[in-house]
Amino acid sequence: MLQDLKKKVLEANLELPKRDLVIYTWGNVSAIDRDTGLVVIKPSGVAYEDLKAEELPVLDLEGNQVEGRLKPSSDTITHILLYQAFPEIGGVVHTHSPWCTVWAQAGKAIPSLGTTHADYFYGEIPITRKLTKEEINHNYEKNTGEVIIETFEDKNPSYMPGVLVNNHGPFNWGKTPQEAVSNAVIMEEIAKLAYYTQSLTDAVKPIDNSLLDKHFLRKNGNDSYYGQVTK
Numbered sequence: 001m002l003q004d005l006k007k008k009v010l011e012a013n014l015e016l017p018k019r020d021l022v023i024y025t026w027g028n029v030s031a032i033d034r035d036t037g038l039v040v041i042k043p044s045g046v047a048y049e050d051l052k053a054e055e056l057p058v059l060d061l062e063g064n065q066v067e068g069r070l071k072p073s074s075d076t077i078t079h080i081l082l083y084q085a086f087p088e089i090g091g092v093v094h095t096h097s098p099w100c101t102v103w104a105q106a107g108k109a110i111p112s113l114g115t116t117h118a119d120y121f122y123g124e125i126p127i128t129r130k131l132t133k134e135e136i137n138h139n140y141e142k143n144t145g146e147v148i149i150e151t152f153e154d155k156n157p158s159y160m161p162g163v164l165v166n167n168h169g170p171f172n173w174g175k176t177p178q179e180a181v182s183n184a185v186i187m188e189e190i191a192k193l194a195y196y197t198q199s200l201t202d203a204v205k206p207i208d209n210s211l212l213d214k215h216f217l218r219k220n221g222n223d224s225y226y227g228q229v230t231k
C-alpha cells in the first residue's frame with residue numbers, strides 16, 4: 001500500500017516539470033493514506049530527475065517523520081495542515097506556476113470569467129490575506145497552511161480545489177495526487193485565460209450564477225452527466 005502511494009507521489013511530482021508548472025526544485029506534491037494517516041511527500045531541494053520512490057519521506061499527521069533519511073519538503077507542515085482540515089482530499093500540490101503566481105503577487109483573486117473556469121472551480125478562485133510580519137517570522141509554513149484554512153472557512157474544498165497564497169503562489173488539492181496536479185494544471189490555464197481576457201477589456205464581469213451552476217454541476221454535482229460515467 002505505502003509502496004504504491006510512493007510510486008503515485010513520484011509520478012505526480014514528475015508531472016510538474018513535464019507540465020511546465022515548475023523549474024529547478026520548485027514545487028512539491030504529497031499524498032495521504034487515510035487508513036493509516038501517513039503522508040508521503042517530495043524531499044526538500046532534490047532535483048526532480050533524482051527523485052526515487054523508495055527515498056520519499058513519510059510522515060504521520062502530527063508531522064513526525066517515520067520513514068526515509070531525506071528531509072521532507074520545506075512546505076510539509078502546510079500540506080499536513082490541509083490534510084487535517086480537509087478530510088475529503090488525498091493529494092496536495094504547491095508550485096510557483098507563472099500565471100497563478102502573477103495573480104498571487106498582485107494580491108488578486110481569479111474571477112470566474114467563463115465556462116472553462118466554471119467547469120472546475122465553483123466561483124472566484126480565492127486569494128488569502130497577506131501574512132503578518134509575526135506570522136512570517138515565526139512558523140511561516142504553518143501560518144501559510146492556517147491562512148489557507150482561514151480563507152476556506154466558508155468554502156467547500158471539493159468545489160474549490162485551489163487557492164492563491166498572497167505574495168506567494170498556488171496550492172491545489174484533489175482526491176488523489178494525480179487529481180491535485182490536474183487541478184494545478186487547469187488553474188494555471190485559467191489564470192492565463194483570465195489575465196488575457198482582462199487585458200482586452202476591464203469591463204468584463206464574472207459569469208452569471210446560472211451559467212456557473214450549469215457548467216460546474218454538470219461535471220461535479222450529484223446530477224453530473226459529463227463524460228461516460230453512468231449513474
Ligand SMILES: O=C(CO)[C@@H](O)[C@@H](O)COP(=O)(O)O
Binds near residue numbers: 028
Ligand atoms: O518555493 C518554495 C517555497 O514555497 C518551494 O515550493 C520550493 O522551493 C520547493 O521547496 P522544497 O524542495 O519542496 O523544500
